[in-house]
Amino acid sequence: MTIEEKQEALIEEFALFDDWMEKYEYMIDLGKSLPLIDPELKTDEKLIKGCQSKVWLHSELKDDKVIFTADSDAIITKGIVAILISVFSNEKPEAIVNSDLGFIDEIGLKEHLSPTRANGLVSMVKQMKLYAVAYQAQLK
Template sequence: MTIKEIQEELIDEFSMFDDWMERYEYMIDLGKSLPLINPKEKTEDKLIKGCQSKVWLHSELKNDKVVFTADSDAIITKGIIAILIRVFSNQPPEAIINADTDFIDAIGLKEHLSPTRANGLVSMIKQLKLYAVAYQAQLK
């Protein structure tokens, strides 16, 4: 699936819920299904700067696609990174770099996060894209 198709799928999934408590619960469930980072990768250099909670993000290039794994010490944050990994993992670096993130507004995520969590969300997206830029340079 393309990034756009995955984003559309998430928009559809979140639109099934009437209120934000249900959406938070769904996000928490997504966080529980997150492909977990290898404990050896939970190092200081893998922490995303700008997040209130601790979020570790690991990436590797497999078959010219970026594969992400992550973990967080907070359940909501874990749900947020799970959504981002679902969208961006197993995609070519160029697709990640060029992807828009309008789906975040479409599912109403940004408006229902505290300012510190919203800043963390921006930091997570920035880090995902930075990894993609590094891998794109390797592929050239």
């Protein structure tokens, strides 16, 4: 699936829930489904700046595609990063760099987060795109 198709799938999934409590529960479940990150990767260098909670993000390039793993000490934040990983992981760096994440507004995610969590979301997207830019340069 392309990044756009993954976003459409998420929009459809979130549309199944009637209220934001159900959507938060779904996000928490997504966070719980994230594979455990190697404890050795939970370093200060992997921490995303701008997040109120601790979020560790690791990336690697495999077969010209970026693979992300992450963890957080907060369940909602872990759910948010799980959503982003479901969209970005296993994609070519160029696709990540050029992606428009319209689904975030479409599902109403940013407007239903506290200002600090919304800032954290922006920081996560920014960091994932920065990793992709670095890999893109590496592939040239």
